[in-house]
Amino acid sequence: MKEFFSLLKNGSRSALWACIINAVVATVKGIVFFITGNVAMFAEFMHSIGDSANQLFVYIGSALSKKEPTDRFPEGFARLVNLVLLGAVIVVGILAYETIVKGIHHIIDPPGSGSWLWLNIGVLGLAAVLEAFVLYKAMKEITADVEGEDITGFKIVTESFKNAGDAKPATKLVFLEDLVATSGALIAIIGILIGTFTPFHAAEGYASVIIGLMLFFVVGRTFLDNAAGILGISDEKMEGKIGEYVFEASRVKDIRDLKVIRQGQELYVELKIELDSEMTIKEADKIRDGIEKKILDEKGVTDVIIEFDQDDQVQNWNNPGGAT
Structure with a gap:
């Protein structure tokens, strides 16, 4: 057990930050969804639950992958992080499916104009800010891993997108998930505003479907990257x-x-x-x-x-x- 906690110190910090923040955000979104019944908030609630669970697995997997080789496993545990991430995408895939189904039901049978507008907007706005903070931490890790220097200013954004493909598997997943989370919160806000102030009440359902499809993109990209990592890919x-x-x-x-x-x-x-x-x-x-x-x-x-x-x-x- 002592070795386990010692290894945790070397886990991906961006994944740990993302896990903690998404757990807080998921709790708030869940409370607001049960109060308002807003389908776009449901999509974001499911998204944050998936992100928090995934990033906990990623943090633990990235730490355990640094364990020294043993007599039973002489080649070490480097591929463990890839295996953990393959398991994590199953969780995201299930939540993406539920998000799309809920959105389609809303599109087919949209309710009237939404209530609790400013509560929904306020929570989603706060979530977008927190998710953007985690995304920034992931960008910092990507540029530090690839460039080997402390990049500052707007260049951190351009360089992180440029070098995301070469990032560590754990950092890349956090980057992708929080990129989707930040943009998803903004899409949910737009959907709520359109559904409230126009006759197009199905807008929230379409926002939910879009968020679900973005989650499926993360699932596909993460699966392909980590399947290659398990097999051993040339660089x-x-x-x-x-x-x-x-x-x-x-x-x-x-x-x-x-x-x-x-x-x-x-x-x-x-x-x-x-x-x-x-x-x-x-x-x-x-x-x-x-x-x-x-x-x-x-x-x-x-x-x-x-x-x-x-x-x-x-x-x-x-x-x-x-x-x-």
Whole structure:
């Protein structure tokens, strides 16, 4: 148990923040829904419940994935976070389905103009602000993970969208969910206003359906990303960067083979290099040490295997990562 709590200290902070805030928001939305019966509020209530539960699982999974390998599990627990996230999307999928069904019922049989207008608007407005705060924390984590520097100002928004695909699985899910949560709260507000002040009373139902469809987008994207993570996906961007490091060394002739496999949040590198046939073992070892150090300095790389071979006079390396 002591080890468990020690591991929790290394869990995704953005997921923990999101879990706490969404739990508070879900409680408030639930109370307001039972008072007002507003279908757009129901959609947001279900959304916040799903987000809070998911992000609790994500926080625990991201922490446990850092557990050291054991005799029973010699390859470690890096992929555990992917497995947890695959389970989490089931929860989101169920809630997305319920949200869409509730919205369709509202569209088919819309009630009259809504009541408790300002209570609904006030709660959703507060939720949008809180969700935006969590989204900002996730953006900070994405830019810190990818760029390795403290980015400030509006650039944090543009860089987070640009680099979201390279973020840690846990951080990416928090980013996607809170992006949908923030925009969903705004859509719900618009739906309530239209349903209240115009004859189009079904607007709240359409808002609920839109929110549900956005949740299904998160489900699909998260499932595909983490299924690939469990199988072990190659990281071509890192392969290109490592290719540059290799050819910076003198008397390296070619790269026979290079694999960078992402498992969870960790990267494993296997590299086979062709060297000048007249090179001594001592010189080769010095080159290997230099390349290995540069690779291990890259964030996320935990293991590097480098092998040597004689130059076969055939160029194999074609820089798949696109680095120049």
